[in-house]
Amino acid sequence: MDHDTAIVAEHLHKRYRSTVAVDGVSLRVRAGEVVGVLGANGAGKTTTVELIAGLRRPDAGRVRVLGLDPRRDRAALRQVLGVQLQQATVHHALTVDELIGLFRSFYPNPRSAGELLDLVDLTAQRRTRFEKLSGGQQQRLSIALALAGRPRVVILDELTTGLDPHARRRMQSAIEQLEHETVLLVSHAMDEVERLCDRVVLLDAGRIVADDTPAGLVSTVGAADLEEAFV
Ligand code: ATP
Numbered sequence: 593m594d595h596d597t598a599i600v601a602e603h604l605h606k607r608y609r610s611t612v613a614v615d616g617v618s619l620r621v622r623a624g625e626v627v628g629v630l631g632a633n634g635a636g637k638t639t640t641v642e643l644i645a646g647l648r649r650p651d652a653g654r655v656r657v658l659g660l661d662p663r664r665d666r667a668a669l670r671q672v673l674g675v676q677l678q679q680a681t682v683h684h685a686l687t688v689d690e691l692i693g694l695f696r697s698f699y700p701n702p703r704s705a706g707e708l709l710d711l712v713d714l715t716a717q718r719r720t721r722f723e724k725l726s727g728g729q730q731q732r733l734s735i736a737l738a739l740a741g742r743p744r745v746v747i748l749d750e751l752t753t754g755l756d757p758h759a760r761r762r763m764q765s766a767i768e769q770l771e772h773e774t775v776l777l778v779s780h781a782m783d784e785v786e787r788l789c790d791r792v793v794l795l796d797a798g799r800i801v802a803d804d805t806p807a808g809l810v811s812t813v814g815a816a817d818l819e820e821a822f823v
Pocket of ligand 1: 608609611612613631632633634635636637638639640
């Protein structure tokens with residue numbers, strides 16, 4: 593893998609019993625690129641990014657993130673990869689401050705707690721326990737936790753789904769501030785993808801059916817068909 597490539601996925605397949613979730617996905621993401629992953633509910637977006645993050649084992653295919661095998665090189669990968677997932681798996685009795693402190697302690701050169709709180713606009717909630725946060729606040733905290741270690745590669749699954757307009761803008765500008773990071777961003781919102789992404793892959797039934805710039809995708813697939821892909 594050359595230095596210019598951050599993520600390589602080749603011929604990924606994943607099936608859950610009778611459901612084929614990912615059906616031959618190949619994807620290459622250059623270092624510093626922000627790539628959106630779009631598609632209807634059930635298209636295979638979450639499974640694809642979970643395979644890339646090493647959270648699931650593919651039935652077939654190969655993944656490398658910065659040259660590392662996510663299933664084998666877990667400790668090394670944890671230092672360079674930040675993952676925000678749809679379901680936050682954190683200790684619910686800890687406060688925002690405690691969780692941020694815990695995640696910062698995993699890394700040699702973490703972002704400061706103040707920077708992280710500011711990035712996701714949770715300074716006022718810093719002494720609140722995770723379980724007492726609203727769903728949107730929990731989601732914003734999971735983004736801060738993903739960014740705590742200054743990861744070189746960031747995987748965000750539904751950055752802004754369910755957030756109010758103000759919080760959406762805050763999260764999007766947080767991602768815009770990431771200048772050097774490689775980002776893989778699962779989204780349902782075309783305006784978000786147009787704002788943040790250099791490139792978009794469109795998934796349908798576990799396959800990549802388009803791979804283009806946001807503007808190119810709109811002109812080849814058509815705005816109406818894209819609209820259908822997001823709902
Ligand atoms: P959404 O937009 O709804 O989050 P998605 O594009 O992220 O959907 P996936 O969550 O990857 O899609 O799901 C792909 C397919 O695999 C769907 O048919 C889903 O029902 C199925 N699936 C996902 N996770 C599991 C699981 N743990 N067990 C069984 N089937 C699953």
